[in-house]
Amino acid sequence: MNDDKLDPELYRIAREKGTEPAFSGKYLNEHSKGMYRCAVCGAELFSSDTKFDSGTGWPSFSEPANTKNIILKKDNSEGMERTEVVCKNCGAHLGHVFDDGPKEKGGKRYCINSTCLQLEKTNETT
Numbered sequence: 761m762n763d764d765k766l767d768p769e770l771y772r773i774a775r776e777k778g779t780e781p782a783f784s785g786k787y788l789n790e791h792s793k794g795m796y797r798c799a800v801c802g803a804e805l806f807s808s809d810t811k812f813d814s815g816t817g818w819p820s821f822s823e824p825a826n827t828k829n830i831i832l833k834k835d836n837s838e839g840m841e842r843t844e845v846v847c848k849n850c851g852a853h854l855g856h857v858f859d860d861g862p863k864e865k866g867g868k869r870y871c872i873n874s875t876c877l878q879l880e881k882t883n884e885t886t
């Protein structure tokens with residue numbers, strides 16, 4: 761997808777490393793089963809199976825669906841030492857990963873902007 765076709769909010773976050781306001785994202789309270797894909801390029805990023813309610817105001821995942829689809833980068837902006845999560849395929853900024861996730865799931869919390877995600881729901885009738 762060409763950058764000039766991106767939704768302005770998606771452009772602001774994915775290309776300019778913005779952050780959506782806490783508790784504003786469309787997927788914050790989403791509990792449907794499926795695959796969260798990159799909103800820019802469609803790469804598989806996170807499975808709904810790893811999504812959890814972190815109480816932080818952003819969709820949170822304990823691990824990526826495929827580590828080959830993301831890049832982790834050191835980010836020292838805004839006076840904080842954080843690790844940025846980037847879509848490997850298109851370079852979109854997705855969010856950050858922190859070490860305060862659920863211990864039983866490995867202790868990671870991928871804190872991702874809803875705007876950067878597109879949920880592809882699983883067609884399950886169960």
Ligand SMILES: [Zn+2]
Pocket residue numbers: 798799800801802803847848849850851852
């Ligand atoms: Zn992408």
